[in-house]
Amino acid sequence: MFESLQREEIRRLEKSVLASATLVGELKSKKDKVGKAPLTFSDFSEIMDALPAKIKKVQSTTEKDALVAPIFLNFFVSAKNVEKYTLNSPFDRLISDDFSECGDGENRTPVRVWP
Numbered sequence: 171m172f173e174s175l176q177r178e179e180i181r182r183l184e185k186s187v188l189a190s191a192t193l194v195g196e197l198k199s200k201k202d203k204v205g206k207a208p209l210t211f212s213d214f215s216e217i218m219d220a221l222p223a224k225i226k227k228v229q230s231t232t233e234k235d236a237l238v239a240p241i242f243l244n245f246f247v248s249a250k251n252v253e254k255y256t257l258n259s260p261f262d263r264l265i266s267d268d269f270s271e272c273g274d275g276e277n278r279t280p281v282r283v284w285p
Contacts, residue, residue, distance in 0.1 A: 186230060193233050 221237065228234050241261055246254040256262070 189228075190230065190233060193228075193236060197236065 225234055225237055228237065241258060243256040243258050243262075245252055
């Protein structure tokens with residue numbers, strides 16, 4: 171029985187190592203691509219839209235950390251909810267710059283004629 175448990179644990183660890191190696195390969199490939207060309211807005215949007223599904227698939231906390239580390243600096247969690255978070259640059263500027271206060275609050279900024 172003990173040997174059976176050991177075999178199961180070894181198989182589980184081998185799968186985890188394989189998944190980690192696959193993730194490392196993907197991340198290195200993406201890093202090489204990022205170094206060669208700037209990220210377009212459509213590429214960025216595609217990556218960000220796919221991120222939640224990717225995070226749900228990954229089981230390992232280490233792998234999840236590798237996925238969110240470029241974006242998030244800290245998470246403050248209670249039970250299963252993220253209560254507060256801190257973003258890395260340049261994402262933090264999207265939140266800290268209050269774009270809602272731009273203009274007059276109207277849909278279009280009116281043309282002003284100065285005397």
